[in-house]
Amino acid sequence: MRGPALVAASIMLVVAAAAIAHSQETQPAPALAVDTATGLPEWEKVYAVFSHPRCANCHVDDNRPRWSGPEFPMAKVHGFNVQGGADGSGFGNPGLRCTTCHFATNSPMRHGPPGAESWHLAPPEMVWFGKSSAEICAQTKDPERNGDRTLEEIATHVRDDGLVGWGWDPGPGRQPAPGSAEQTFLAIQRWAAAGAPCP
Numbered sequence: 001m002r003g004p005a006l007v008a009a010s011i012m013l014v015v016a017a018a019a020i021a022h023s024q025e026t027q028p029a030p031a032l033a034v035d036t037a038t039g040l041p042e043w044e045k046v047y048a049v050f051s052h053p054r055c056a057n058c059h060v061d062d063n064r065p066r067w068s069g070p071e072f073p074m075a076k077v078h079g080f081n082v083q084g085g086a087d088g089s090g091f092g093n094p095g096l097r098c099t100t101c102h103f104a105t106n107s108p109m110r111h112g113p114p115g116a117e118s119w120h121l122a123p124p125e126m127v128w129f130g131k132s133s134a135e136i137c138a139q140t141k142d143p144e145r146n147g148d149r150t151l152e153e154i155a156t157h158v159r160d161d162g163l164v165g166w167g168w169d170p171g172p173g174r175q176p177a178p179g180s181a182e183q184t185f186l187a188i189q190r191w192a193a194a195g196a197p198c199p
């Protein structure tokens with residue numbers, strides 16, 4: 001009778017293991033401890049970059065990029081009636097695409113059009129222009145408003161994306177964003193590891 005007993009015992013083990021696995025699947029993930037003292041200073045570094053004119057001028061909610069920063073004492077709407085485009089693509093309206101003027105590299109002339117591959121406007125839900133640190137922080141963590149990205153994916157986007165990289169190589173006469181892409185990548189990772197606290 002040892003054979004059937006063993007079989008029965010192992011079936012019970014399999015059933016028990018499946019039950020444990022199932023209960024683990026349905027348990028809510030343990031809440032991540034939030035370390036505000038470590039995380040907030042890291043977020044402030046990220047905010048200093050995201051809110052900088054080299055980034056925020058393309059992250060607007062009204063379809064119109066901005067010209068702003070020290071070289072423009074008053075922030076103003078991009079000239080030539082430029083808009084992100086009625087099709088919602090961010091690449092501009094037919095006949096006046098961003099790439100009519102913005103090429104893959106910066107114009108060497110002061111006030112000439114800057115350039116990077118695939119120049120276009122960010123979608124309106126990713127608005128940073130005129131927003132507070134708390135507002136930008138909340139939306140950066142919201143998959144509905146960050147292009148459905150994890151915080152790790154946001155960090156790698158900042159490290160690797162060409163339009164982001166342009167913010168540190170903006171062409172003659174324009175002030176670059178603070179720090180570097182690599183430093184911002186690391187600040188986002190440390191902020192996320194500290195539970196991504198917002199002000």
Ligand code: HEC
Pocket residue numbers: 049050054055056058059090119120121122123126140145146147154157158163164165166167168177
């Ligand atoms: C020429 C316009 C342009 C500039 C300049 C620009 N971005 Fe963006 N950004 C975009 C577009 C377009 C998207 C949407 C890309 C996508 O979702 O695939 C985007 C999306 C993002 C995202 C992911 C979505 C989110 O809100 O988290 C991050 C992060 C980001 N940009 C960071 C930056 C940073 C940092 C700078 C400045 C150093 C910058 N961008 C400058 C156009 C721009």
Ligand code: HEC
Pocket residue numbers: 053054057058065066067068069078080082083084085090091092096097098099100101102110111112113114119120121174
């Ligand atoms: C008719 C030509 C033209 C078109 C079309 C155009 N731009 Fe520009 N853009 C310029 C010029 C010229 C500048 C430089 C302005 C300066 O430095 O005085 C510029 C500058 C910019 C800047 C940098 C502003 C800053 O201070 O950081 C951004 C961002 C920008 N454009 C976004 C766009 C986007 C997005 C589109 C398409 C939706 C677009 N542009 C379409 C000519 C154009």
